[in-house]
Amino acid sequence: MQTIIANNYHVFFNEKGYQYLSEILVPKDYSKIFILVDENTSNHCLPKFLSMLSTEVEIEIIELEAGEENKNIETCLQIWHSLTELGGDRKSIILNLGGGVITDIGGFIACTFKRGIDFINIPTTLLSMVDASIGGKNGVDLGNLKNQIGIIREPKAVIIDTLFLETLPGNQMRSGFAEMLKHGLIFDREYWNKLKNVSSLNTNDLNSLIHESVEIKNKIVSEDITENGIRKSLNFGHTLGHAIESYFLENTEKQSLLHGEAIAIGMILEGFISKEKGLLTDEEYQELKYVISDIYDPIEFNEVDIKNCIDLLIYDKKNEFGTIQFALLNGIGKIKINEQSSNELIFKAFENYKS
Known part of the structure; x- marks a missing residue:
């Protein structure tokens, strides 16, 4: 599938996405890679993703509980603390590997940590592939109210690997x-x-x-x-x-x-x-x-x-x-x-x- 050119980023499909990652995730540009996952993508998607990821930059995994009910500011606080404790700095990058909750909250975290670091969305659900990961909307819910807190800022790239859909119910x-x-x-x-x-x-x-x-x-x-x-x-x-x-x-x-x-x-x-x-x-x-x-x-x-x-x-x-x-x-x-x-x-x- 042909790469799609957005305003300030590209949407890569399948193997082209992994080629892109191998080209940009180099020590001269990034100090550390954080991969944000939930418990589902940690089990079903992370092993495949790591097997395709070629980089010499140090990698840290941050895992969240799955579910829309966890897309809130309390979860953000936990992630911000984790990034700080694991040595995240302004040259770190976050790879959001998951569905709409992960790409929404991961983008918001990246936009606000150290006043903004790079992030890439790797959607693993059909919803996040065709909607949540595209367009630069990042944010969290306020109680039960959807997407009340957030920011519009586009990712560095979006990588769509349709093989991840095989893991979905x-x-x-x-x-x-x-x-x-x-x-x-x-x-x-x-x-x-x-x-x-x-x-x-x-x-x-x-x-x-x-x-x-x-x-x-x-x-x-x-x-x-x-x-x-x-x-x-x-x-x-x-x-x-x-x-x-x-x-x-x-x-x-x-x-x-x-x-x-x-x-x-x-x-x-x-x-x-x-x-x-x-x-x-x-x-x-x-x-x-x-x-x-x-x-x-x-x-x-x-x-x-x-x-x-x-x-x-x-x-x-x-x-x-x-x-x-x-x-x-x-x-x-x-x-x-x-x-x-x-x-x-x-x-x-x-x-x-x-x-």
């Missing part, structure tokens, strides 16, 4: 696939059409579709790195999806949802809002709802659940002047940003989802 693959579906819905009707028949896709198809998804996100981010315009289109499904994800994360009576599982629901809900506002035809909405519902299990919401999810919208990081901002579909493959919706319409969207 099905629910993690589906979680990442939700972001690929979103890319088609907001940007490219033809790409969406390729994704619709997911059961017929083989490994070669998936590699090609991952590359195309990264290209789509990179095109959008390259036009608007600070999210003042077109980059807001990437928030389709995320305004309500993040609220749902946060609610299920904090509610001990609910089973936590993976990011993509929550975003899948969010896309159906926000697709309905798009239809009700006259931006999406009923035929397009039914197509969206059918495709997504065929991939993801339904989640039950009662009236209390819906009210609590709506209440969480006030904390959405995309809000401006106290107004909740939606990115809505303006037909499949097109988007309209800075849209509003009444609570009544949001509640109606939930009722339609339940049906």
